[in-house]
Amino acid sequence: HVKDSSADTKSINKAQEPSPTSTPASSHSSSSASTPSVNSSTGLKEPGPSTKKQKRQLQYQNEARPKKLAIKEPTTEAMVKKAKDLRKHRQSLPIYSARDIIIKEVKENACVVIVGETGSGKTTQIPQYLLESGLAAHGTISVTQPRRVAAINLAKRVAEEVGTPIGQKVGYSIRFDDTSSKDSLIKYMTDGIMLRELLSDRLLLRYSVIILDEAHERTLRTDILFGMVKSIQKQRQEMIEKGRKDIQPLKIVIMSATLDAEKFSEYFYNAKIMYISGRQFPVKILNTIEPQPDYVDSALVTAFQIHQEEAPGDILIFLTGQEEIESLEKLIEEYAVDLPPSVGKLIPCPIFAAQDSATQQKIFEPAPPGTRKVILATNIAETSITIPNIRYVIDTGCHKSRGYNAKIGIESLLVEPVSKSSARQRMGRAGREAPGLCFRLYTEDSFDQLEEDAIPEIKRCNLESAILSLKATGIDNVTEFDFMDRPSKSGLLRSLEHLYALEALNDEGKLTEVGTKMAAFPVDPPYAKVLLQSEKMECTKEAIEIISLLSVDTIFSAPSSKREEANEARQKFTSLDGDHLTLLNTLRAYESVKGDRDWCRENFINSRHMRHVMDVRKQLIQFCERAGMDPKKSCGHDLEIVLKCFLAGFFQNTALLQPDGTYRSILGGLTISVHPSSSLFGKKREAIMYNELVFTTKHYIRGVSALESAWLSQAAPKYFGQRRA
Numbered sequence: 001h002v003k004d005s006s007a008d009t010k011s012i013n014k015a016q017e018p019s020p021t022s023t024p025a026s027s028h029s030s031s032s033a034s035t036p037s038v039n040s041s042t043g044l045k046e047p048g049p050s051t052k053k054q055k056r057q058l059q060y061q062n063e064a065r066p067k068k069l070a071i072k073e074p075t076t077e078a079m080v081k082k083a084k085d086l087r088k089h090r091q092s093l094p095i096y097s098a099r100d101i102i103i104k105e106v107k108e109n110a111c112v113v114i115v116g117e118t119g120s121g122k123t124t125q126i127p128q129y130l131l132e133s134g135l136a137a138h139g140t141i142s143v144t145q146p147r148r149v150a151a152i153n154l155a156k157r158v159a160e161e162v163g164t165p166i167g168q169k170v171g172y173s174i175r176f177d178d179t180s181s182k183d184s185l186i187k188y189m190t191d192g193i194m195l196r197e198l199l200s201d202r203l204l205l206r207y208s209v210i211i212l213d214e215a216h217e218r219t220l221r222t223d224i225l226f227g228m229v230k231s232i233q234k235q236r237q238e239m240i241e242k243g244r245k246d247i248q249p250l251k252i253v254i255m256s257a258t259l260d261a262e263k264f265s266e267y268f269y270n271a272k273i274m275y276i277s278g279r280q281f282p283v284k285i286l287n288t289i290e291p292q293p294d295y296v297d298s299a300l301v302t303a304f305q306i307h308q309e310e311a312p313g314d315i316l317i318f319l320t321g322q323e324e325i326e327s328l329e330k331l332i333e334e335y336a337v338d339l340p341p342s343v344g345k346l347i348p349c350p351i352f353a354a355q356d357s358a359t360q361q362k363i364f365e366p367a368p369p370g371t372r373k374v375i376l377a378t379n380i381a382e383t384s385i386t387i388p389n390i391r392y393v394i395d396t397g398c399h400k401s402r403g404y405n406a407k408i409g410i411e412s413l414l415v416e417p418v419s420k421s422s423a424r425q426r427m428g429r430a431g432r433e434a435p436g437l438c439f440r441l442y443t444e445d446s447f448d449q450l451e452e453d454a455i456p457e458i459k460r461c462n463l464e465s466a467i468l469s470l471k472a473t474g475i476d477n478v479t480e481f482d483f484m485d486r487p488s489k490s491g492l493l494r495s496l497e498h499l500y501a502l503e504a505l506n507d508e509g510k511l512t513e514v515g516t517k518m519a520a521f522p523v524d525p526p527y528a529k530v531l532l533q534s535e536k537m538e539c540t541k542e543a544i545e546i547i548s549l550l551s552v553d554t555i556f557s558a559p560s561s562k563r564e565e566a567n568e569a570r571q572k573f574t575s576l577d578g579d580h581l582t583l584l585n586t587l588r589a590y591e592s593v594k595g596d597r598d599w600c601r602e603n604f605i606n607s608r609h610m611r612h613v614m615d616v617r618k619q620l621i622q623f624c625e626r627a628g629m630d631p632k633k634s635c636g637h638d639l640e641i642v643l644k645c646f647l648a649g650f651f652q653n654t655a656l657l658q659p660d661g662t663y664r665s666i667l668g669g670l671t672i673s674v675h676p677s678s679s680l681f682g683k684k685r686e687a688i689m690y691n692e693l694v695f696t697t698k699h700y701i702r703g704v705s706a707l708e709s710a711w712l713s714q715a716a717p718k719y720f721g722q723r724r725a
């Protein structure tokens with residue numbers, strides 16, 4: 001899993017498939033449309049407007065697709081003007097009236113907790129207020145975000161408000177992309193990057209204020225940062241008291257969008273909590289009467305219903321991931337073509353990480369007159385990013401959530417029902433500028449059954465990279481760490497054992513040289529191990545390439561109407577050894593035509609994803625160079641070596657063929673099936689390894705390659721030795 005977190009992009013080694021029958025809504029299948037009829041859950045029950053089923057083939061004149069909005073690179077003069085124009089907007093935000101008191105509290109206190117409704121201006125304004133009040137005089141003001149897209153987007157916005165190009169006064173830093181410079185006074189960054197900066201700057205001396213934003217999300221990394229910054233603040237204070245003139249105190253600001261802030265306050269020595277009230281118009285909630293078997297389809301139907309029947313205002317749809325977003329985007333485009341000429345266009349605007357910034361900017365620009373935008377987002381739009389002009393929210397009731405079964409040591413990313421608190425946040429997005437409507441694609445009963453709040457990630461996910469970060473910053477006794485919520489003992493033990501098997505820790509639980517190097521790589525421990533191993537096995541080039549290819553959901557596109565053709569095209573690249581080498585073959589072919597887009601289309605390769613892959617590859621090459629490795633070292637045609645190299649990181653993700661023809665995982669003894677999208681689907685091999693486990697009706701594995709069982713003990717002597725003992 002990539003260290004720099006982002007719930008909205010594919011994380012290396014995370015399962016992606018939706019689970020089948022989860023409440024309140026279940027996974028997307030390509031089955032036919034269901035008809036959501038809607039009732040109101042506010043006030044008396046009333047039969048809501050019943051949704052008309054969208055006809056699959058409407059015979060209307062074929063309209064041209066909406067033009068892409070042109071984005072011009074502004075000049076510096078234009079920037080200053082833009083900043084001036086934005087000043088009014090800044091002053092109109094609810095938080096503006098609290099500006100002076102916020103500055104005063106932060107100046108007078110070591111820790112402050114600020115709670116404010118989403119969109120009130122916390123993330124964009126507070127760093128600027130602190131900057132304006134001189135708090136950046138002795139160091140940068142940093143703002144951490146759980147999501148990459150949010151970090152980039154908010155930094156760009158604040159740079160505009162400040163009136164300087166991005167990367168100067170205001171910058172951002174995320175995995176594989178750092179625009180910040182030494183002169184940056186405000187720096188937006190992911191929580192993962194902050195953890196990595198700790199490796200080289202243990203007291204975070206370059207920062208004067210650390211703002212931990214989106215604290216209510218309780219991501220694993222933000223939770224770890226809570227403990228780290230608390231301890232750093234104390235250490236810096238002690239040094240100052242001992243007379244160190246060169247050390248400045250560290251200010252901590254915790255920001256949250258939900259009201260339950262007492263816990264943060266208690267943890268930070270009963271810090272003062274400030275509440276910023278936002279503006280909120282009433283939002284009417286409409287629940288479906290029946291559970292929806294296919295929420296993507298229901299969302300499609302509802303979006304067109306709103307578009308044809310409701311007043312102007314944009315639509316925001318909450319989905320669970322990039323695959324779903326892209327499939328709904330295509331469906332909307334297909335159906336929008338068939339709208340009658342009297343109805344304005346419906347323009348889908350997806351938000352996800354692997355898209356260029358001009359496309360992303362489109363989300364914030366008003367739809368052309370007479371048209372309507374429909375924003376397709378993951379829960380990034382819940383509290384991280386506020387998109388203007390939303391009047392209608394369609395809530396699928398689901399999101400992707402990390403899960404970890406500590407008993408068998410298997411981690412997965414599952415589509416799961418959101419919490420009540422998330423559902424309320426989603427609803428709130430419809431009422432920021434005017435009264436709105438929230439269409440919940442699940443029943444009122446399903447809502448009642450939702451958990452009140454999500455369980456903090458630290459209690460339910462794999463802790464390996466967190467432990468590695470802690471150890472690498474000198475915290476050896478991780479069980480004694482000052483956690484806000486303590487992870488389970490069994491979870492901690494499992495992760496420690498795995499790190500030991502990966503040779504990142506020694507017998508005493510101390511970080512080894514390998515472990516130190518692994519901590520510095522921007523990928524999860526097993527992938528880091530593959531990279532380090534590739535140096536010994538002389539296949540760094542191939543290891544980098546395959547890891548890059550695994551960093552997107554899939555590089556193949558398979559439109560439902562052309563599945564046969566797509567499968568046929570894919571045969572050309574298929575390797576008998578499985579998916580890793582199939583991916584590599586595809587990359588070679590892609591390079592030989594220099595990424596030609598027509599070629600991609602003909603061969604059903606997603607060129608957008610491929611460009612992202614190339615970008616990740618470039619970054620990984622730089623990381624390897626910095627680690628003193630030769631990224632060009634190649635094993636040539638002897639590709640078996642690459643598989644052995646991957647096994648050094650993924651020995652836990654292996655399974656053996658059983659006499660009855662099924663596969664059983666070596667760890668946990670689960671019966672698992674090869675995913676239909678894998679090139680080893682339906683093939684029987686002695687032993688296999690895989691990158692991710694997916695739960696649907698079965699335990700499916702993806703990213704599968706064949707191996708010889710004899711390789712196993714060589715790949716991880718500690719692990720297999722241990723198991724025999």
Ligand code: CDP
Pocket residue numbers: 093116117118119120121122123124125153154157364383384385386387388
């Ligand atoms: O952090 P919080 O949710 O309190 O609000 P914010 O992210 O600081 O956003 C404040 C305002 O800035 C909202 O009205 C956003 O719509 C606006 N904004 C924008 O117009 N364009 C962006 N790229 C980011 C924020």
Ligand code: MG
Pocket residue numbers: 119122123124213383384385
């Ligand atoms: Mg915010």
